[in-house]
Amino acid sequence: MPKHLLRPQGEFPPAGLGRRFAAIFYDALLCVALLMVTTFLYKLIWMAFVGEAKLRQLSEAGALDGDPLLSTILLFALFAFFAKFWTHAGQTLGMQVWGIRVQNPDGTGISLWQALLRFVVAIASWLCVGLGFFWSVFDKQKRSWHDMYSDTQLVRIPKQKK
Numbered sequence: 088m089p090k091h092l093l094r095p096q097g098e099f100p101p102a103g104l105g106r107r108f109a110a111i112f113y114d115a116l117l118c119v120a121l122l123m124v125t126t127f128l129y130k131l132i133w134m135a136f137v138g139e140a141k142l143r144q145l146s147e148a149g150a151l152d153g154d155p156l157l158s159t160i161l162l163f164a165l166f167a168f169f170a171k172f173w174t175h176a177g178q179t180l181g182m183q184v185w186g187i188r189v190q191n192p193d194g195t196g197i198s199l200w201q202a203l204l205r206f207v208v209a210i211a212s213w214l215c216v217g218l219g220f221f222w223s224v225f226d227k228q229k230r231s232w233h234d235m236y237s238d239t240q241l242v243r244i245p246k247q248k249k
Contacts, residue, residue, distance in 0.1 A: 090195035093177045093188065099242035101229035102187040107220065107241065113181030118165060125164045129157050170202040188244050197239050204237035 134142045145151050172179040177188040177196055189205070191197055197205070212219020212232050219232030226235075234240055 090191065090193075090198075093190055093194060093196050095244060095247070096194055099188075099244055101223075102241040102243050103229060104220065104223050106185045106187050106243065107223070107231070110179065110181035110185045110187055113184055114179045117180060118168065121164055121168055122161055125161055126157065129160060166203070166206050169206055170199060173197055173202045173205065174199055186244055186246060187241055189239050189241050191238070192240055197237070201237040201239055205233040205239060208233035208236045 130142070137145070151157075169179065172182075173189050174197055177190050182188060189197060191201075208219065209231075212222075223229045223231045223234070228240070230240065
């Protein structure tokens, strides 16, 4: 698949840790909403198959706690959220607010494979108590683990004039 150029084009400075965390906070709010809606729809579908009484009985018995199918669906929903934004315009909604963008070193949009690598390694970074994110403080190019592993960069872009 051919790479697509992102707008605006140019040489931009790397995004700092503060902006990263600010965008993460915004996106976390959106992700919580996405997970709530996805869980609600999942429960509605379950209720359509087994009925409300049976679903309530299963829920009260704890049979639905740690549901691996729901966990898998939620993980895919989160990946779909990030992959769509990252591969289309290089920015999630939180990244748009804070003026940062993920891109290839040549200024083109990232691929779905790169988005998957970023997503998986970012989860690993969080599991290491955020060490993968704090790595950007020590890296000369301000890259986090998921930037390095997916061969992408997070840059600050100028505000668009309307």
